[in-house]
Amino acid sequence: xxxxxxxxxxxxxxxxxxxxxxxxxxxxxxxxxxxxxxxxxxxxxxxxxxxxxxxxxxxxxxxxxxxxxxxxxxxxxxxxxxxxxxxxxxxxxxxxxxxxxxxxxxxxxxxxxxxxxxxxxxxxxxxxxxxxxxxxxxxxxxxxxxxxxxxxxxxxxxxxxxxxxxxxxxxxxxxxxxxxxxxxxxxxxxxxxxxxxxxxxxxxxxxxxxxxxxxxxxxxxxxxxxxxxxxxxxxxxxxxxxxxxxxxxxxxxxxxxxxxxxxxxxxxxxxxxxxxxxxxxxxxxxxxxxxxxxxxxxxxxxxxxxxxxxxxxxxxxxxxxxxxxxxxxxxxxxxxxxxxxxxxxxxxxxxxxxxxxxxxxxxxxxxxxxxxxxxxxxxxxxxxxxxxxxxxxxxxxxxxxxxxxxxxxxxxxxxx
Amino acid sequence: xxxxxxxxxxxxxxxxxxxxxxxxxxxxxxxxxxxxxxxxxxxxxxxxxxxxxxxxxxxxxxxxxxxxxxxxxxxxxxxxxxxxxxxxxxxxxxxxxxxxxxxxxxxxxxxxxxxxxxxxxxxxxxxxxxxxxxxxxxxxxxxxxxxxxxxxxxxxxxxxxxxxxxxxxxxxxxxxxxxxxxxxxxxxxxxxxxxxxxxxxxxxxxxxxxxxxxxxxxxxxx
Numbered sequence: 001x002x003x004x005x006x007x008x009x010x011x012x013x014x015x016x017x018x019x020x021x022x023x024x025x026x027x028x029x030x031x032x033x034x035x036x037x038x039x040x041x042x043x044x045x046x047x048x049x050x051x052x053x054x055x056x057x058x059x060x061x062x063x064x065x066x067x068x069x070x071x072x073x074x075x076x077x078x079x080x081x082x083x084x085x086x087x088x089x090x091x092x093x094x095x096x097x098x099x100x101x102x103x104x105x106x107x108x109x110x111x112x113x114x115x116x117x118x119x120x121x122x123x124x125x126x127x128x129x130x131x132x133x134x135x136x137x138x139x140x141x142x143x144x145x146x147x148x149x150x151x152x153x154x155x156x157x158x159x160x161x162x163x164x165x166x167x168x169x170x171x172x173x174x175x176x177x178x179x180x181x182x183x184x185x186x187x188x189x190x191x192x193x194x195x196x197x198x199x200x201x202x203x204x205x206x207x208x209x210x211x212x213x214x215x216x217x218x219x220x221x222x223x224x225x226x227x228x229x230x231x232x233x234x235x236x237x238x239x240x241x242x243x244x245x246x247x248x249x250x251x252x253x254x255x256x257x258x259x260x261x262x263x264x265x266x267x268x269x270x271x272x273x274x275x276x277x278x279x280x281x282x283x284x285x286x287x288x289x290x291x292x293x294x295x296x297x298x299x300x301x302x303x304x305x306x307x308x309x310x311x312x313x314x315x316x317x318x319x320x321x322x323x324x325x326x327x328x329x330x331x332x333x334x335x336x337x338x339x340x341x342x343x344x345x346x347x348x349x350x351x352x353x354x355x356x357x358x359x360x361x362x363x364x365x366x367x368x369x370x371x372x373x374x375x376x377x378x379x380x381x382x383x384x385x386x387x388x389x390x391x392x393x394x395x396x397x398x399x400x401x402x403x404x405x406x407x408x409x410x411x412x413x414x415x416x
Numbered sequence: 417x418x419x420x421x422x423x424x425x426x427x428x429x430x431x432x433x434x435x436x437x438x439x440x441x442x443x444x445x446x447x448x449x450x451x452x453x454x455x456x457x458x459x460x461x462x463x464x465x466x467x468x469x470x471x472x473x474x475x476x477x478x479x480x481x482x483x484x485x486x487x488x489x490x491x492x493x494x495x496x497x498x499x500x501x502x503x504x505x506x507x508x509x510x511x512x513x514x515x516x517x518x519x520x521x522x523x524x525x526x527x528x529x530x531x532x533x534x535x536x537x538x539x540x541x542x543x544x545x546x547x548x549x550x551x552x553x554x555x556x557x558x559x560x561x562x563x564x565x566x567x568x569x570x571x572x573x574x575x576x577x578x579x580x581x582x583x584x585x586x587x588x589x590x591x592x593x594x595x596x597x598x599x600x601x602x603x604x605x606x607x608x609x610x611x612x613x614x615x616x617x618x619x620x621x622x623x624x625x626x627x628x629x630x631x632x633x634x635x636x637x638x
Contacts, residue, residue, distance in 0.1 A: 011464045283462040291433050335432065342436035347454050349466040396457050397468055397543055401551040403458070404539070409552045410517055410532040 009373035012283045012350040018281065019361060019369045020242040021250050023070040025079060030234070031379050033064070033081050033137055040129075040139070043110045044103075045087065051106055054087035061142070061196035067234055068201050068269060072136075073252050073362075084196060086174065089145045096177035097185040103127065103143040125178055125192075130238075144194070147175035151193050151311075158313055168205075169310050172197035198310035206273040210238040210280065239285035240276040244269055246286065250337050261323060263330040267306055267316050271296050274309075283345050290338045296319045329383035336360070422447065422481040422526060423491065430527035437470065449475040450491075455538050459531055469542040471495075473509075482524040485514040488534065495541055500606075502537070511537045513555070515628045516565040519620050553635055559632070566628055570616065572598075586625035 009015045025033075036088045041058035044051055061080035063069045072078060085103050094102075100122075105297030107120045107127050120127040126140040155164035155166075163169050175191040180275065183190065192353065196327055215238035219226045247268050255262035267308040271293035279285040296303040320327040340360040348354050351374050417457055427440040427447055436454030454467035478484035488509040492619035498502045502510040513532040521532065536552065543551040555561030569572035570582050581598050585605075593606030601608050 044449075281462070284460070286431065288463065294587070338433045339436050342433045345462050346434060346456060347436050347452075347467060347470070350464045352466070396463070396465065397539070397546065397637050400455075400457055400468060400539055401543060404536055406551070409536055410512065410521060 006316070007373070008375065009350065011281075012345055013281045014351055014373060015353065015370065016246060016282045016286075017242065018373045019366060020237070020245045022076045022365055022369050024237075025069045025071060025208055029136065029336040030069075032135060033079070033139075036131070037081065037083055037136070037139060040083075040107070040110055040141070044106050049106055051102060052085060054089045054093075054282050056103075056106075057086045058083050058141070059086070060084075063269075064178075065196070065200045065267060066267070066269065067237060067241045067247065070248050070252070071247045073256055075136070078287045081137050081139045082196075083139055083141050084144050084174065085141050086144050086146065091145070091147070091175060091189050091191060092187075094145070095185055095187050096181070096183070096191055098180070100127075100145050100147065100177045103141065107141060122179070124180055135318070142176060144174035144176045146172070147191070147193060150175070150189070151195060154313075155311070156192065160312060163310060163312075168201045169198045170195065194271075195308075195310050199308065202309045203269070203273050204233070207238040207240040207278065209278045210240065211236065213280075214238055239282045240273060241281055241284045243276070243289055244272050246282070246341075246361070247272060247289070247337060248360070250340065252332055253360055253362055254333055254336060255329070261270055261329050263326075263333050264316070267330065270306060270309065270316060286341055287345060290341055294334060317416065345360075395413070421479045427477065427526055428526070430530055433529065434527075440600060446478040446479065447574040449477065453534070453538060455535055455542055467540065469608070471538050476616040477526070481526060482529070486511075486529070488537075490541075501544070502539070509537060513562065515624060515631070516569055518568040518624055559588060562632060566632070569620065580629070582616075583625050583632070585613065586620055587622055587629055589622050590617075 007014070009018065017300075037058050037060065041056070043049065044056040044058065046052065049056070059065075060081065061084050064081055071081065078394045087099070087103070089099075104120060104122065104127050107129060111119045116133045118130050120129045121139070122128075123140070126142050129141060131138065150172050152164040152170050155161075155170060169399070173193055173195040176194045176205045178184065178192050200267065211233065214229045215228045218231055218236050219228050248265055251263055251268065252259075272289045274296040275289045275292035276285055279287055279288055296306070297317070298307065303315075304317050304327060306316040308316060317327070317330075320330075336358075340357045343354045353366065353370065424440060424442045424447055425466055427449060430439060430461050431438045431449065433458075435451075435454060437454055439451050440447060440449045442448070451472070453471050453473050455469040455471070456467050457463040457465070471490055471494065473607070474489045474491050475486040476489075478486075487506075488511055489507060490503075490509060495501050495503060495509075497507055498504075504510050516614035517529075517533055521528060538551055540550055543549070563576055563579055564574050566579050566583070570579065572578055572582060578598060585592065585595060585598060593604060593610065595605050597603050597605045599609050605613060
């Protein structure tokens with residue numbers, strides 16, 4: 001086997017980086033998804049589109065936008081690509097129903113024009129477009145119109161003045177539709193609000209320094225002089241994004257059999273981004289996140305509350321109250337993730353990944369990764385526990401002792 | 417005053433990430449922590465070469481922690497059961513002078529115990545295995561060691577009489593102003609080192625002082 005551009009791992013981070021890379025959506029598939037949603041966007045904006053006067057635009061939201069996409073568990077599963085279809089209209093131009101249906105009509109025409117065998121399926125808020133040609137993804141298209149002004153008003157009413165004032169965090173808020181609402185078919189000005197761009201901006205702000213670092217490093221690697229500003233976010237991954245990918249993978253494997261109430265990605269992502277503190281490595285990022293993520297779960301009037309950082313009145317854990325299993329699953333997952341990652345990070349050498357973590361991330365995927373970054377490791381199954389440092393009186397022990405002496409030892413055993 | 421009780425959740429939280437080889441259980445009467453304790457090279461950095469050492473152990477915890485000192489047993493048969501290796505007569509590890517730690521630390525939680533005295537103790541055992549020497553200072557045997565530890569906590573000379581008198585003063589819920597000042601000036605405390613004693617009183621609460629006093633007195637009985 002030839003290994004191109006892969007170096008031998010020397011730390012836990014090298015190993016985790018490689019595993020996380022193998023979770024990435026392949027670039028070819030990413031570009032294919034981009035091409036397809038761009039093509040849908042062009043269709044909606046074509047000259048004889050019934051929507052063209054609203055200048056429709058398609059843009060990604062969710063994990064595609066955040067750079068935390070991971071490949072699905074099996075080839076049979078699909079990536080879901082979340083998209084916003086934004087029309088430059090106002091609430092006076094539509095009811096929720098007419099907006100949803102006008103977008104739906106055009107998406108249907110698109111599917112037909114592309115000879116797709118199945119048309120879009122209507123969901124509560126979205127149109128879902130399935131590709132039957134082995135593309136391995138489907139697109140959730142969310143019809144929306146800009147509504148930042150009302151969003152900011154609502155934030156101000158709830159006392160979130162900083163949010164209300166921030167262009168970045170609330171300037172791109174949108175009104176969306178929901179066909180389960182009683183006023184769905186009526187001309188009203190109380191449509192549901194959403195703010196995926198604001199969330200993405202918040203997420204990015206949690207890793208701004210590392211994002212800049214990675215882009216600088218990326219620019220330095222280019223043969224052609226590139227400016228940091230020219231490098232798109234998706235070209236690099238911060239330790240926060242890598243850690244989230246690994247945590248989501250752990251979640252997917254843990255709930256592979258019974259996934260109905262598994263912890264949702266937005267909860268993992270939000271709590272991870274809160275507890276991330278611009279750590280420079282995946283291992284220390286995972287450590288901070290796993291140690292601290294549950295501290296960001298609030299209790300409001302006895303209800304577990306994971307606020308949307310750009311709309312604190314929205315609770316990402318709102319389903320926990322009606323379905324206690326979701327809450328239970330979240331904490332069971334956190335406990336397991338702490339244990340499995342710590343067994344590697346805090347109790348093992350970097351080249352001796354314990355079986356528990358290997359299985360928790362998928363043995364096949366991990367083995368392939370280990371084989372490529374640890375070519376010398378003939379026996380990939382390592383003891384979970386290191387019994388003693390092999391190197392006697394080693395410098396590591398000396399360093400640990402000196403560190404304690406500097407801080408002043410807390411323990412001074414006595415003889416008896 | 418309500419006494420905070422140690423909870424199983426607190427113990428579990430302390431070991432959840434940092435000691436993945438340990439498991440905490442309770443039978444309702446106490447909490448037991450068993451498994452493999454890893455001596456980390458650093459509390460926050462991830463060491464490529466893994467932990468420095470690992471010891472199998474059992475920790476018996478009272479719900480009244482930190483009032484009650486935990487009992488720690490090394491269960492892997494790695495440490496000889498002798499006083500020279502800081503193992504008590506009952507087979508439990510002599511981790512630290514408990515009151516000494518309580519008085520010095522500003523974080524007497526179970527988590528801090530794991531990363532403080534317990535890690536230091538087992539790091540010490542590891543170094544002894546490698547070199548035959550203890551990395552940190554040792555205290556003298558028994559009673560003298562106690563006086564030395566307590567004198568350090570009080571920040572005074574290690575004279576038995578002075579240590580005892582300080583502890584007697586501090587045992588009162590409020591230091592008695594009409595008692596002679598411990599500095600030996602012959603003045604009343606309220607006219608002499610009052611400020612200093614008040615500061616010490618804040619650092620070393622009366623229940624702790626009383627306990628230290630009791631422990632010293634246990635040596636004075638025939």
